[in-house]
Amino acid sequence: MSGWLKIAGLGPGDEALITPEVTQALAEATDIVGYIPYVARVAPRDGLVLHASDNRVEIDRSRHALEMAAAGRRVVVVSSGDPGVFAMAAAVFEALEAGPDAWRNLDICVLPGITAMLAAAARAGAPLGHDFCAINLSDNLKPWALIEKRLRLAAEADFAMAFYNPRSKSRPEGFTRTLEILRDACGPDRLILFARAVSTDQEILRVTTLGAAVPEMADMRTVVIVGSSLTRVIERDGAPIVYTPRSVAG
């Protein structure tokens, strides 16, 4: 048997944002592996085994997927968004590198998806239309001091910034601190966008300023985008358009 492992991105939620490449992989799979709410997005069918696991067991889940592929199964590891952006791809490669040599020559590939910041940016306009950075605000896997350093340098570089995992119940203080640092570095008038669960029926978009933003506007299903100094709002009936122009005066 020739097994394989595909690490696939399901996009932000709407089925119309799943690439045909990923749909095809799901149709050919024998096993789906992932975090419970993402596996729940895959339709059950005869011959398909769903392996849903809880958060924070990414390495165990990766090993299990690699073992099954090595045993000849056709395995899809699912992430929401893009698997390469704060999602499962890096975890699978960590497990692969630490595992048996035979895993290195498995048939393995990553299938990209629409990551949350791109879905959020599209919904709001084009806030990432100029240079930008993406930062995971969770300090589960890195020291908080590094996050603060990156926030200050990103502000100095005048990047637009996209933040993943801004705020969880177990560490609410980090995002409070993030807003303080950015208000200090960028001023109270800087635009900030809170985009929750974009493309699902729980979608909420809110555009405000750093001065008016409060931590409770974000949760773990929210992507936060802070504009650069040039990011602008076009007011109109309905939701405003937020965009960053392409040009910077010389």
Next chain:
Amino acid sequence: MSGWLKIAGLGPGDEALITPEVTQALAEATDIVGYIPYVARVAPRDGLVLHASDNRVEIDRSRHALEMAAAGRRVVVVSSGDPGVFAMAAAVFEALEAGPDAWRNLDICVLPGITAMLAAAARAGAPLGHDFCAINLSDNLKPWALIEKRLRLAAEADFAMAFYNPRSKSRPEGFTRTLEILRDACGPDRLILFARAVSTDQEILRVTTLGAAVPEMADMRTVVIVGSSLTRVIERDGAPIVYTPRSVAG
């Protein structure tokens, strides 16, 4: 008539990477507007008018698209990749803001796509698996000094970096200088990935180090990804896997 304007991303090249949402918009359109090679990716059909234009006329093209939508046409502006990342969405909103008030209430939206850096990262492994930034290296619309400043700050922040438009015939010196700055800031052993025309039959992937990189490895169809200090290579039969682990030691 109720016209609309959708600004859509065609992904990096492979049709299997175009979202169903974009395919649907193309099927409903009366007019397709965009840069010649991107419009060429849309299949002609009865009732569909293709408006292909040359590079560097983004604002004219945007105005034309807005005028047609205001006149009741169903218009899709196409970009490769994602329209919100160094592509047409910001240009359309610039034209909209500068145009007649009536344009503000057009039915207009952005349909995200798989941007080049995500396709390139997926092909190589997961080099953007930790915090990263995206920088357009073209100095057509911003001063070169700002690009240099952002490169130095991004290196200090230890971001992985994705570079769009690294090198054109008209300005080959910028990318030469970029490599010098990064060698100085990150050292010669830092990993660099050149990903050309990913998902097309002209795809070329090359993984090397800043010390061994030469400017000629990039052209305008190449996305360049420079790893963070933690980005690693897993050697194997065939192409190596390049990835950035999720953890940073505290």
